[in-house]
Amino acid sequence: EVQLVESGGGLVKPGGSLRLSCAASGFTFSKYSMNWVRQAPGKGLEWVSSISFSSDRYYADSVKGRFTISRDNAENSLFLQMNSLRAEDTAVYYCARARIADWDRYYFDSWGQGTLVTVSS
Amino acid sequence: EIVLTQSPATLSLSPGERATLSCRASQSIGSYLAWYQHKPGQAPRLLIYDASNRATAIPARFSGSGSGTDFTLTISSLEPEDFAVYYCQQRSRWPPSLTFGPGTKVDIK
Numbered sequence: 001e002v003q004l005v006e007s008g009g010g011l012v013k014p015g016g017s018l019r020l021s022c023a024a025s026g027f028t029f030s031k032y033s034m035n036w037v038r039q040a041p042g043k044g045l046e047w048v049s050s051i052s053f054s055s056d057r058y059y060a061d062s063v064k065g066r067f068t069i070s071r072d073n074a075e076n077s078l079f080l081q082m083n084s085l086r087a088e089d090t091a092v093y094y095c096a097r098a099r100i101a102d103w104d105r106y107y108f109d110s111w112g113q114g115t116l117v118t119v120s121s
Numbered sequence: 122e123i124v125l126t127q128s129p130a131t132l133s134l135s136p137g138e139r140a141t142l143s144c145r146a147s148q149s150i151g152s153y154l155a156w157y158q159h160k161p162g163q164a165p166r167l168l169i170y171d172a173s174n175r176a177t178a179i180p181a182r183f184s185g186s187g188s189g190t191d192f193t194l195t196i197s198s199l200e201p202e203d204f205a206v207y208y209c210q211q212r213s214r215w216p217p218s219l220t221f222g223p224g225t226k227v228d229i230k
Binding site for chain 2: 035037044045046047050058060061094096099103104105106107108109111112113114
């Protein structure tokens with residue numbers, strides 16, 4: 001069974017940093033592209049970042065230059081380093097697996113339960 | 122940038138009724154569209170990919186159709202567990218990005 005478990009969320013002041021982690025199990029992690037998707041309070045889903053199995057990285061414009069996605073295939077883990085955090089980054093952050101690596105057919109077939117990040121003074 | 126719009130914003134129905142949800146893309150995206158179900162406090166769930174293919178373990182009452190710019194998710198007979206928010210999602214090639222529609226909430230009438 002595929003399992004994705006996020007951790008690292010919490011309360012941080014504007015301008016601060018936070019590092020999210022996602023522990024993966026139940027599949028060959030190194031063969032899949034992985035992603036972060038967030039949901040701000042009362043809002044819809046928003047794609048944040050993706051990393052391919054070969055570590056190509058993609059970011060939403062709203063986080064480009066502030067967030068960095070990375071992975072450790074030996075530890076079956078996905079990370080999101082978040083710097084220069086803003087109030088509008090407050091959200092539940094989900095780790096999600098891409099069904100296949102083909103960007104044209106890029107869908108999220110497994111999701112974690114999410115970790116809450118609150119940016120407030 | 123391709124924008125997805127969903128209608129209606131809210132759909133109020135009773136169990137057993139048919140639900141028809143719409144997703145429209147601002148330009149043609151072929152059949153490259155997915156639908157997700159999201160309940161409060163839970164992980165989102167992939168329902169449909171490539172516009173009309175049911176994901177693993179998704180009941181047959183869920184079906185997807187459409188291509189180009191207009192897509193539909195149909196729930197043939199609503200079960201109590203189907204009341205949730207539904208999102209469509211697509212990709213843009215350049216710049217590489219992934220976008221979700223704003224969602225349709227299906228609630229109990």
